[in-house]
Amino acid sequence: MNLPRSLGRAAIAATLLLAIGACGDAATPAASGKKAGKIKIALSNSFIGNQWRVEMENVYKAACAMPPYVDQVECSVFNAGNDVSTQSRQISNLISQGVDAIVINAASTSGLNGVVQQACDRGIVVVSFDNIVDNKCGLTVNTDQIKFGQQLAQFIVDELNGQGNVIMVTGVAGTGADNDRNKGAKDVFAANPGIKVVSTYTGMWDSATAQRATSAQLPNLPEIHGVWVSGGTDGVIKAFVAAKRPMPVVGGEAENGFRKFMAGLLTPKVNGMSIGQPPFLSVISLELARAVVKGEHPKESITIPFPVATSDNMVPGETVFPDLPDSFFADFTDSGPNATVILCQEAATDGTPCPGKTLDVNLGTP
């Protein structure tokens, strides 16, 4: 038996872990600067592995650093690596910490029901967005995903005058959003007998994957007149370009690359409609959580309209961003007079506050 050695190893392990803990403490002075009267709102995000999530977190951080949030709210952000048990641990810990509200983008729409119930039982306001939590005790901020599918499909049907071959590039199977979007689109296509859906495959909501999958499918497909894409739109278009196929009508997400094609900044100019799940859902959720905690808004879920753009209304700096990469989601800010929220480019790219601006979030009329 080598007890001394074992103890030595234990000591090393313990010191290392404690050291990790200590470094972490030193690295977050913001979290310890508590002020009386500030409400605590935490963002629990499932994973940060794609551009959309990065923008979503960036605009949240930017909003937290802008008035009125900078004076009223103490924000924190946690990522769970798309693991339900990790996210559920984090939410338990937030409950222990005694936060006032938790804003959630869930790793699973159903997987957090148990822990969210525990939060609700303790009077914590829970607001989920994008990938929402089923549990009815929490509030939700979301867009209508069925409508997303319908609206893009209807656009394609209208542009083709109800005749033509269409392909559908779907998202990540097993998620609510993917299911709803596909359902909305299929309903519209089924109602138009002249439209033939010749192929349906997944692009995993990822431009590179969508491009690979499309390149693999194209040689076996007849002429395509319309493309419906749940995500990864610029990848699909690039696959058509690479295969030297005639460019179809495209209904897709809000990737900046897709918008560049729509605006004619990349060739060929694409006739399309671009609807995005806006990254600023996190900011709307922050506002709803704040307003509910402060008693300024009733405890009600809200559905916000999609920011929609077509090839006719491409405005550089508003709906398309020539100096940002293709993979960037161009709908990090709403536009127009009835905009839900207006954010600047640096908020989405770096999470820095928009200079000299007070954030005004329009929750709509309850």
Place this chain on the structure above:
Amino acid sequence: MREALRRVSIGYLVLAATAVAYLVVYTSRLGRFPTSFDYLSILNTTLPLVFVAIGQSLVVLTGGIDLSVGGMVSVCVAVTATTVSSSVFWLVVVLALGTACGALNGLIVAYGRIAPILTTLATLSIFTGLALRVMPVPGGSIPQEVRLVLTNPATPTGLIWLGLAVVGWLVLRRTRFGMRVYAIGSDEASARAVGVPAAAVKLKVYALSGLCSALAAVFYVSTTTSGDANAGNPFILTSIASVVVGGVAFAGGRGSALGAVAGAVALTLVIDILFFSGIDPLYQSLFQGLFLVVAVLLGTVAALAARRRRQA
């Protein structure tokens, strides 16, 4: 016995270290000790991983690996969440289903002589596909009574099940079957030579892993109160990580399922440690990875030291 104690000790040491670190970080951040709420939620969220890790450790002890645990958990979660609310009898069906999935792996590995990593990679896709077929959208439910018995959010009923799992393993390893598992993992050719029915034992081991995945699925649905066809995916890596942190040798034949249980709890605690230490979220997975590397290195160093002593 001493030998056995020393082999598994690394898993317990890592667990002890993480537990101490958790207490320190928690109290320094919140200014009080963890409450029963914290302990209970740790217990209930760890249980599924504990079961998968036990199953995985059995397979790894024979020198194999089971990547299909993710698929088996997913399909069992899907079936549990869609059926159990109509009749509790379905729980039996779920356990049988998990065992059957595992047995399929066992048949291919033991009798088809196909490498475990290939077999289970293929069946992983099959089981995940089945799960999506059963449950295309997250949802489903579980009766409140089942929840109160399995993972009661107010009293630690989970401890009973954890205890049963530990006792189950302690009994199992003393049976002839348990010894044969170690024999095959240590040296399969010699084991066969002395008359160990290696194929039959392997079949049972994979079937047991399937049963463990089914149990994990039931506890998963019980804690989360509903199901998701992608629920199992994270368990592939975390169960392997638990086994490794728990000091089970990847070559087989050395280690214990209890080490894997300790590893599973330690992995859960690491999440909490990172949380309360307030590390920038972008670096959380980095530190989780670092923890794994450090734990595995410790295990390897311990194994090397042990071998050197034996040779000396």
